[in-house]
Amino acid sequence: MSRQVRVAVFRPDDERIGDAVELLSSLGADPVPDPMLAVEATGRTPEDAPYVILTSKTGVELAAERGWKPAPETTLAAIGPATAEAAREVGWEVDLVPKEYTSAGLVEALEGHIEGVRVEVARSDHGSDVLTDGLRAAGGDVHETVLYRLVRPESAGHSTERAAEGELEAAAFTSSLTVEHFLEAAAERGIEEAARKGLSSAVVGAIGDPTRETAESHGITVDVVPGEATFESLATAVVERAAPSYHE
The missing domain is CATH 3.40.50.10090 (Rossmann fold)
Known part of the structure; x- marks a missing residue:
């Protein structure tokens, strides 16, 4: 039996978020799309x-x-x-x-x-x-x-609520700005510390070292940085880390 893996993804609200959702679904994950960039x-x-x-x-x-x-x-x-x-x-x-x-x-x-x-x-x-x-x-x-x-789109931020409630198994940050906008959206909702805590029990991926450094400077532990700075590599690495197969 495979573990459920809800992955927050923050790509811009154009074909990139659609492609990201499609890719994560193909990897067996449950995407939580929350565009953080416009x-x-x-x-x-x-x-x-x-x-x-x-x-x-x-x-x-x-x-x-x-x-x-x-x-x-x-x-x-x-x-x-x-x-x-x-x-x-x-x-x-x-x-x-x-x-x-x-x-x-x-x-x-x-x-x-x-x-x-x-x-x-x-x-x-x-x-x-x-x-x-x-x-x-x-x-x-x-x-x-x-x-x-x-x-940051006005509608962005529902993933911060999922994080605060412990309802994310993973998050895939694709730029320093997605990290900053995630935390800003959480702060506006009064749940920044809860969202950060929720991420601490999830697998957090950063597309490259600059994004990792930004996340860590804000107290977010990064678990995965792919060898290649592409979303496909990031998504694959995050899902593989968050969803090892297991048997009851």
Whole structure:
């Protein structure tokens, strides 16, 4: 007999939350979808530069919708396979995807190539300083364009109540902001400490080390960080940890 595994998932309220629910269901889990992010476009597009970095599928889609495309001589870098796939779907050639799908991975991939060179970073308003600081340390002339803002939807937070009641076996955090928004939603309900306690008895997954560090800085113990920073890897690792088969 398999253990019931209710997994809170916080992907944005678009096709990503639907895909997450489908994936978790296919893994035998009971998804608890609670989108913690909503996108507000700024209307801006990336500036042309010898190197342009895109850090999300959302950024690609917003730039493409406004008619932007990389110049033929531009080296286009994507932070990971999902971003790269989105770029290829709109007809752009992706020149670089780092081995490690993180800001630090991008910096490592570009070190030695960008000294004195203009580097455009196009992303959300909550992008990590690890990327821009690291590129500057590598000698790059870095410019950042905010393509969109990430806000907490008004409806977000029912998963915090489930956590406070001990009704979650797992939670899958996909960014530092999802951690912060989860705790903000709990605080608004007056159940922040109860929700944090509920997570302490659940399996908590973080998509990468920056998300893990944020969670731990807020007193949330992280049990799982997948080797690959993708939602599929995160979901699989969380469910495997939370739902070992057992026999009565």
